[in-house]
Amino acid sequence: MQLREVKRPIGKKNDKEVIPQPTITLKVAKLPSGFKPYKPGTEIRYAPYSFGDIMDFAQSKFSKADAAEHIMEGIEVSSGEDLAYFDYLYIGILRRLATFEADAFNIPFTCPHFDVVEDKEVPCNEKNKPTLMANEISFDELNTEALPVIYTDDAGNDFHFMPLSVTEWVKLVRAGKLEDKKEVFASLVVNMSRDKALKLLNPIIGAQNIEDLTQIDKILYFGVETIQFKCSKCGKKVNVDLTGVDTIIQPFRTDKLPTGSRIRFGLPADSQPSPDQES
Ligand SMILES: [Zn+2]
Numbered sequence: 001m002q003l004r005e006v007k008r009p010i011g012k013k014n015d016k017e018v019i020p021q022p023t024i025t026l027k028v029a030k031l032p033s034g035f036k037p038y039k040p041g042t043e044i045r046y047a048p049y050s051f052g053d054i055m056d057f058a059q060s061k062f063s064k065a066d067a068a069e070h071i072m073e074g075i076e077v078s079s080g081e082d083l084a085y086f087d088y089l090y091i092g093i094l095r096r097l098a099t100f101e102a103d104a105f106n107i108p109f110t111c112p113h114f115d116v117v118e119d120k121e122v123p124c125n126e127k128n129k130p131t132l133m134a135n136e137i138s139f140d141e142l143n144t145e146a147l148p149v150i151y152t153d154d155a156g157n158d159f160h161f162m163p164l165s166v167t168e169w170v171k172l173v174r175a176g177k178l179e180d181k182k183e184v185f186a187s188l189v190v191n192m193s194r195d196k197a198l199k200l201l202n203p204i205i206g207a208q209n210i211e212d213l214t215q216i217d218k219i220l221y222f223g224v225e226t227i228q229f230k231c232s233k234c235g236k237k238v239n240v241d242l243t244g245v246d247t248i249i250q251p252f253r254t255d256k257l258p259t260g261s262r263i264r265f266g267l268p269a270d271s272q273p274s275p276d277q278e279s
Contacts, residue, residue: 020181025076026098032086037163046091048099049074049090049251057164057251065173067250071095072166082165092249099251109240111231115187126233148190151216157200160191163220181205188220 016168025045049057056062057071065169071092077083083091111124148160168187169178177183182198182205189197229238 008103026094028091028094030083031082032090032141036142036144036147037084037087038077038081039079042077042081044078044087044091045076046095046098047074049095049182054099054251061248063173065170068170068173071249082167084163085166085169086163088166088169089249091221096249096251107227107229107240109229109238111234111236113231113234113236113238115234120250124231124234124236126231128229128232129237130229130232131223149216149219151212153200153204155200158191159189159197159200161185161188161216161220162190166187185217188216 025047028044028046030196031044035044038044039043040191041205053070053074057067060066062070068088072083072088075083075088075091108127108129111126111128113124114121116122140142144164148162151159153159164184164187171186172180173185175183182201185201186197187193189201192200227240230236231238241250
């Protein structure tokens with residue numbers, strides 16, 4: 001990777017190799033989290049990608065975790081707090097859209113709805129390939145009055161759960177633990193060490209109380225990681241799962257959507273369709 005001339009308009013300001021350039025940062029007006037995980041008054045800004053950034057993505061074989069760290073370098077949280085993972089996905093989309101004016105996200109999905117044709121329910125199955133524009137992105141906001149979500153187990157231990165942060169997500173990816181319920185839940189606990197959380201959560205996960213934790217998972221994860229589209233054939237609203245989008249938010253990418261590496265667990269299988277796999 002040779003090109004280093006234009007780097008990080010915001011973020012790594014102490015990098016000696018940065019060539020000064022106009023810093024264009026854009027303020028985030030709305031977020032899937034509704035700004036609830038952050039201190040009141042927190043501003044979140046992002047920069048379009050520089051040429052150097054794009055070359056980095058084009059020329060490097062970034063892992064998902066590496067890519068997330070690169071994408072985060074152009075996102076600034078004024079309070080210094082960690083960004084919630086689903087907010088990161090959303091801002092990742094904004095960063096791309098701010099960089100390439102003519103760029104269109106293709107988020108292909110198959111319509112899951114049914115049409116009634118001559119008294120029979122017929123699956124719509126329309127293959128949609130919508131063009132995603134920044135002002136068209138809509139989502140359900142985090143469904144909780146306040147954070148953290150506090151859960152008390154049978155032994156009286158209080159767990160303070162926050163939405164999964166990008167930093168914790170990167171750690172889980174690097175450790176290969178994204179599919180591990182205990183590890184993911186422990187990553188959400190903010191009022192004790194990870195080791196302690198793992199130890200205390202151990203008897204809870206897999207027991208009856210899994211329902212409580214599933215509820216917490218729903219509050220902190222479910223519903224905010226979808227983008228709403230209208231099916232071009234039947235006109236019905238479709239919520240498309242964003243968890244497969246982590247790769248396509250990179251500014252330079254292959255057109256293949258990633259497979260696997262889903263965080264979600266403990267939810268009904270019929271909740272959301274995933275983006276179709278492009279080939
Ligand atoms: Zn349809």
